[in-house]
Amino acid sequence: MPVTPTANEIRALISQCLSRDQHTFYSQLKRIGSGKSAEKNGKLDAFFTRVEKSLKQVEQRKAGCPIINYPDLPISDKRDDIAALINQHQVVILCGETGSGKTTQLPKICLELGRGFKGQIGHTQPRRLAAITVAQRIADELKTELGQQVGYKIRFQGKENDKTLVKLMTDGILLAEIKSDPFLSQYDTLILDEAHERSLNIDFLLGYMKWLLPKRPDLKLIVTSATIDPDRFSTHFNNAPVINVSGRTYPVEMRYRPVGVDSEQNQQDMLQGIVNAAGELHRDRAGDILVFLSGEREIREAAEALSKNHPKGYDILPLYSRLSGKEQAQIFKPHKKLRIVLATNVAETSLTVPGIRCVIDTGVARISRFSQRSKIQQLPIEPISQASA
Structure with a gap:
């Protein structure tokens, strides 16, 4: 007769399931535990079948992860430091100059850490054009078709499926998803890019994430900014660690050609x-x-x-x-x-x-x-x- 796992063993098993299933499984386990003994065995069998299915989906997502390579960009030199901070902290603030490669390389660093398998890596952009072009660029670097392991979603348009590990979207789309999924359970990692633009959408998301993170200890948040003052973001998230990535500088000649003011x-x-x-x-x-x-x-x-x-x-x-x-x-x-x-x-x-x-x-x-x-x-x-x- 097979030995029934202990409650702690079952919880450990649930923590390896798809993030969107975990809350449901914990609730079901609690109801089963409070039921009558005669009913428990049948319910546990059905419960473990659902858990096993979710675990298989996680393994399939891992197996579908493309080979990851890094181009010669400033952020590539600091990827080990960035990965260590993401592993050790729930929130990381990354301050990177334009051209440092933070937008395209951060999702790949997260994939190498094993993120994106239990849930998607959600990556927000302030503009629709940026969401599409960044998704295409990451897909090209991972040598995968857009809409497969890398997808995007903007207003009235999107390309993603069950295999999608990295999902680019506008910050407005993420806000809209909060209505139907307040705990954002389809994601195990969120990257809020270009946070320095401080639009209403971004400010609302920053406030909402501060409320959500204690309720989702498994969720990682990375906030990126191109400004030289990331301390305000760090303070907002209880002194989250900040890492700086410099861009490349080149000699620039400035020419001013005034036009009429009429x-x-x-x-x-x-x-x-x-x-x-x-x-x-x-x-x-x-x-x-x-x-x-x-x-x-x-x-x-x-x-x-x-x-x-x-x-x-x-x-x-x-x-x-x-x-x-x-x-x-x-x-x-x-x-x-x-x-x-x-x-x-x-x-x-x-x-x-x-x-x-x-x-x-x-x-x-x-x-x-x-x-x-x-x-x-x-x-x-x-x-x-x-x-x-």
């Missing part, structure tokens, strides 16, 4: 300024050019102006969230012709456009502001400082 002529002056700057860089044989603009309309107008006046031999490529996936993918493909990429500030921190040698900044950007009068989040176009350009 509001009626400002847009026309700005377009002419972009055309003139592109021509100047072309004469210097500088290479691929990235132009920062404030929105889709401004990108379309600049593309039209450059198509009439741009130097020969350049491809003009827009980059904004409403483009189709195929059009967005053109930005990241290998190319031989020189390019002028017209983008919003999504290309400043959320993703890295390859091959860029020169940047033209128009000096304005859409800044997220909360209006006290209308009680809604707004995106007014505001001038930025020369230091921020």
